[in-house]
Amino acid sequence: MPQRSGSNLHSRNLEVQSAKPRNTTLQALTSAALVLPGLLITPGHAAGTDRVNFQYSRYQEGERNLYGAPNSLKPISADVLHGSGIFSLTDRTKFSFSYTQDTWSGATQITTSPLVANGNRLYYENTSSGVTVAGASPIINNRILLDRNLNPLRQDPEGGQSLSQDSRSVLVMSYASPETRNQANFGLSREWNEAAFNVGGGFSRERDYKSSYGSLGGRLDFNQKLTTVKLGAGYTDSAVGAILDHDASPYITKNAFSEQIVKRGGSEVLLGDRQDWVANMGLTQVLTKNALVDANIGYTHSNGYLENPYKVMSVIFVDPAALNNNQTTPVIGDMRALLEQRPNIRNQVAINTKYIQYIGAFDAALHLGYRLSVDDWGVNTHTFDASWVQPIASGWTLTPRIRYYSQDAASFYKPYLISQQTYRKIEVDSSGRVIWIDPSNPNEQYFRDSDFNLIDQNGNPVNEDLVNVQPKTSLFDSGKLPDNFSSDYRLAGFGALSGGATLNKMIMKGVALEAGFEYYTHASSMQLGGSGGNSFADFGYYVANAALKLDMEQVNFARPNISNSHQHEDSTKQHHHKIPPAGIMFGHMLDKPGDLMVGYRFMHNWTNGHMMHGGHKVSDQTIVQQGCSDTTPCRFTPDYMNMSMHMLDIMYAPAKWLNVMLMPTFMTMDMNLRELAGRPAPVPGVHEHQGIAGHETGAVGDTYISSLVKLINIPGHRVHMNLGLSAPTGKVDIELRRMAQIDGGLIHFGMQLGSGTWDFTPSLTYAGEKNRWSWGTQLSGVKRMEDKNKSGYRLGDVFQATTWGGYDLTQWLTASVRGAYTLQGAIQRDFDRFNAHIGPMDFPANYGGQFWDIGLGLNARIPGGRFAGNRFGFEWLEPVRSDFNGFQLDRKGALSATWSYLF
């Protein structure tokens, strides 16, 4: 192949030369410039320029058809935060990274069952207007009536005895409390004139699923970059450790996986491993000066535990003796739930094709795609998609898009199974006698003689007072079930139609905003050539997202001398006031009107270890007696609690004396509880914390809007004031799932994601500097401006005083020391809806206090070179003294990290 491409290149060069005399001088010069190494781009593969992206996305599913049962469980929603970047390490080497965090919760399918099995059973509550339906809870074991052809029968509520066939199925819905996944990817790529090579890797972590992966890829350009060949390969290793639902587990038959289930701290954990190998090959070909085509073929091989550990199959066991008794009356079906069983191997092949046509009349591009995939599970899919990328005047681009997808069902997919055997059968010996055993000594077998007297294997009478016998039973014969079965609706046959649009706006050089929306509808009737028989699983979802995209290369081009000239130092010197330590917010201002600074701030706060009261450690017994209320003793206490905040800092200077700031935040919380020693015994009907799993919450937090006003600016001394607001965009009504037929209620105050109230956030900052030294002090506060939030409470007000000193270790690196005092009030009022009140964290008085901390920090400003203009800051805040209100978990410190870039 290289030889051929070489000869192509040679002939092209000849053509270029021979064409020269016919072209204008300008064209000749242009072409000569364009064929210089590295300047001719590979069509379709625009080299990623140095950039940073932030994106927030929300996935919201619609309700399922439960045939009259209330959708009391909120449908699934997911909040996704994504940050990614590409940085050039050298002219030809780039480093890329991305981080994605998603938190999801909501109603999820546990199984499918005949509608008559009452899988979503109503539960009721007493209200002032009488007994009303409060919701539906999943039932996965039940008895149903079947006719002699094994069709489910519905008992007519009017006639009582009259029965009618009802073949409808329904999804049985369970509820998942919030759960967070973190994914990080890294990549390194190297470009040559007509080739590229990349290596990547990453990992994804969630409570029940951990995976790591690596990949290699490359690209070769031929024919003066009109033809590109791509190759890639990857490997993923995943480990499942699924904590089985404490409520559902007793009703699930798990014997097929008994060797993979371990007990940990009162929870059953299903363990599994899987490996995925992928390989793909692709070709991009320019067809004309206005069109190109791209084709790829990919192969995926997966093996190991490929099941979803939370999905069960409803199997209806019918006693063959009852079925074959030559009568016509209905038979009873014994519906049980078996963990789903998928094949341990899967091979998939996918072919992707894409055609892109430039439409000159509109300066737009039409993208048409088709994808075919086949696999050895029988899931064959077709995907068609079309989008129209339309640039509009003044930096806007609008891209409408439509997609159609159809898949065939997996060969082992069934809504439910019927098996002609009993779930549990009584064991008999070779002569047909029922075997009796004492469970405490199951190896000893007993029988009964004709007078029903108990005898042993040798026929000797046994004194029944000395043994505790019961008939020996055994579970069904799994050989009579299919090898593999799943009722996961995602393996059924269906079609899906989705449509949406992406809107892009370049707001200034190098800074663009992007918003996307898509609505998706899944319908069994839309399957190509399908019968539409699974319409019970039809649903829809929408996704909305917003992104900020920063292109550093464009900005660097706009400032031509940024990398190595002292001119740059002069022109931007005024921006280089020393920046306060990373833990300080609203600590500095932009000086030049029109300046825009974009930054990212991460804070992580740890609490764990001992429980504290005031400034002292406290015993479990004291917490039980005093930590909650006089009427309710404490039963649990926090074991650890971690809080992370991701914040986007957008700062703009409309005037020399005024800066405005917008700071959206994204919060994640993660905590676990432990049982207190000496706690009162559980009471039926009262919420208990079950199992080893902790709780996680995460989504958008409160949004800060600020204006900074410069008061004094003389050489070496600056004072500015911040008048800000915090908007209650974070949720304060997150609930725990219903367990053991008891509502979980609102999750603890500290796990809610915002304050829920509009807050006033003023601050006053003084900063000074001389030579290598810098110093400053700040007073700040948070004043809640409403009496209560929508869950009935309000957080305490906050006052903080802090002062710091810094010293420039080098021209670009500053070390800092800081002292901080914080006074925070307790929570006012209480939840106005049900909260389980199981420990100190559920009582408003156990929040706030007085805290003293010492901070150690480093600030770096990259002065020149490739990364010029980037600023980084880190600070560790070490607790020195605490005086807690009430009973609280000890503080272990906080980390702040910041990055910012001036545009």
Added chain:
Amino acid sequence: MRKSLYAKTKLVLVMCIGLSGCVHVAPWERGNLAKSQMDLDPHPLQSERQSHNYSSREAAPSDKSSSGGGGCGCY
């Protein structure tokens, strides 16, 4: 049967190479191809999200499977 498959494969290969050999788009004629709307993936942030959502709701192999990784999507 085997022979005809071989012949077909050969035909397709020859056509592909022939096709690429026939294409002549001079460097100065590539202005439109270089526009961002002509990128194979003009909105990578969007396609990444879409791909994750589709793969958590559909049984086809993920579009992005070439890069591997990506957790469960067990919801």
